[in-house]
Amino acid sequence: MPRRPGASVRRVAPVRTHGLTHIALAVRDPKRSLRFYHAVLGVVPVYEQHDFVQAQTPGTRDVLVFERKPRRAGKAGGVAHFGFRLRRAGDISKAMAAIRAAGGTIRDHGEFVPGEPYVFFEDPDGYEVEIWYELPTPVDPRPIRRVSRDRRSSRTFSRPPGAA
Numbered sequence: 001m002p003r004r005p006g007a008s009v010r011r012v013a014p015v016r017t018h019g020l021t022h023i024a025l026a027v028r029d030p031k032r033s034l035r036f037y038h039a040v041l042g043v044v045p046v047y048e049q050h051d052f053v054q055a056q057t058p059g060t061r062d063v064l065v066f067e068r069k070p071r072r073a074g075k076a077g078g079v080a081h082f083g084f085r086l087r088r089a090g091d092i093s094k095a096m097a098a099i100r101a102a103g104g105t106i107r108d109h110g111e112f113v114p115g116e117p118y119v120f121f122e123d124p125d126g127y128e129v130e131i132w133y134e135l136p137t138p139v140d141p142r143p144i145r146r147v148s149r150d151r152r153s154s155r156t157f158s159r160p161p162g163a164a
Contacts, residue, residue: 022063026072039102074126083130092117
């Protein structure tokens with residue numbers, strides 16, 4: 001609906017989320033996709049039905065949903081690729097070995113800039129996937145250190161910039 005000239009604009013704060021947390025893929029065989037992504041990324045099933053598997057990377061909020069839709073499997077539909085960001089640049093060779101061992105096809109690999117390695121590959125349904133390391137950006141969550149009440153252990157948490 002167009003705004004009337006001179007009408008005030010109501011400012012509403014954006015909703016806070018955990019970021020982009022899942023993608024649903026049309027696949028030929030949800031269990032096969034689960035096996036592939038478990039071998040490459042360590043995802044585990046958290047919810048399963050005959051034609052549907054929801055998998056999550058342990059310790060994260062990343063979710064991959066595999067929906068049995070063979071006619072649509074591997075078709076981009078406007079999404080060129082999706083990616084997973086490594087925690088350590090040195091893990092790129094481990095990622096490439098896992099991709100090959102799981103039956104994926106590596107299409108390209110290298111560095112975007114020095115210190116930022118990447119690999120593009122196809123999964124069993126033909127989706128293009130990227131695994132890369134990116135140098136920290138100004139908007140990455142900052143780790144914070146909290147000490148437990150008994151002071152015998154401590155844990156590191158992530159907090160987005162600007163969070164109290």
